[in-house]
Amino acid sequence: MSGVRVLAGTRKGAFILTSDGHRQEWDVSGPHFAGWEIYHVKGSPANPDRLYASQCSGWSGQVIQRSDDGGQTWEPVGNRFSYDGVPGTHQWYDGTPHPWEFERVWHLEPSLDDPDTVYAGVEDAGLFRSADGGQSWQELPALRGHDSGPSWQPGAGGMCLHTIILDPAAPSRMFAAISAAGAFRSDDAGQTWTPINRGLQSEGIPDPDAEVGHCVHRIAMHPSRPSVLYMQKHWDVMRSDDAGESWHEVSGNLPTDFGFPIDVHAHEPDTVYVVPIKSDAEHYPPDGKLRVYRSRTGGDEWQALTNGLPQQHCYVNVLRDAMAVDSLDSCGIYFGTTGGQVYASADAGDSWAPIVRDLPAVLSVEVQTLP
């Protein structure tokens, strides 16, 4: 019988949650790398037993861990992330030039077809690639070297490259998103990059429709329709029908269009999920009610999903990398909170139940659908 493996990264370790296809009974393994911040854990689509984890701490910096048995055992691999050439500067919070400094890996994106190839999105914003299973890392410097790079400024959480999307229909096409520079696309496997932010409006920057400078929180794509992208921006939920060439707002009837994660149903490219958060100052759900919103129309028309989620006194956040979907026939949706809960729905969001309730703050959630 098929099953799922949920990979949760938290402030104090990684947890692996497994279940059969019913997704009712769960086995919880962890903490792995206890005490360390685990920003992201993700499995290779080409070999589900190959996992990569980003492990870091204020004391000892970055470690990358690799597993070849689905997370039962791990091996530290390469942790040297050196920017290509002379790194130069970006803008600091006060507007002064600030040298590019590696801080941590926010997101790991394994290749769609080669378990040994994996991309890393890092803070300060840069894109790295390993072709040897994480043993060594080389920057793809054209993104950071874009003409606009010296003008990029960090968001409140740091200047992080947090989203990497590989296009299954066009192996040379990839998307990246940076807070607070915006979204970028490469059509030549990362050799050159184009900002794709036309249509975004951000009141927090001097020129609201600038080419770069937007605080993009997350982008999602359905693999069957890679020209359609959905975006949760700092404020606004956006959609592009032309691979990012232009965007239009689809926030519709959401109670607030601020939020962090966004994801797409595994079998319905027009079914989208977001978790509205009250505001940039109040990072918790409106009215103390944790509600996932689902659109079955590709945006604009949203339905609150509340069954099984706390509807009073709930003041957690759901971070940008903390939502995922499985690909079982009845699509499963998962998300983790800063309060340490990981919620699962085995029926596309109609009903929810916590897998675990008391983990450290959840930074990321990924799920693997197992044969």
Next chain:
Amino acid sequence: MIRVVLPAHLRALARIDGEVELDVTGQVTQGSVLDALEERYPMLRGTIRNHDGGQRRAFIRFFACEQDLSHQPPDSLLPEAVVTGAEPYLIVGAMAGG
């Protein structure tokens, strides 16, 4: 024999129980001890001092014989009690919450 004590998070990373005992050839300096430590445990590279330049990470400290050696240069000789193994060389995670 040089005795090295690591903080718990690095013992876990390197899968070490208790102290590390190292043979260091030549002069026993902070740099040569760290070189020997990283040679035996490559996964510690970059976690105590930076890959580029070998600078001590900001929240790591080096103590021995009740002295803070953190600000000593890498080629500074370690106390004789460390060289003889009477006292350990302590690599410490600075007190910082979170």
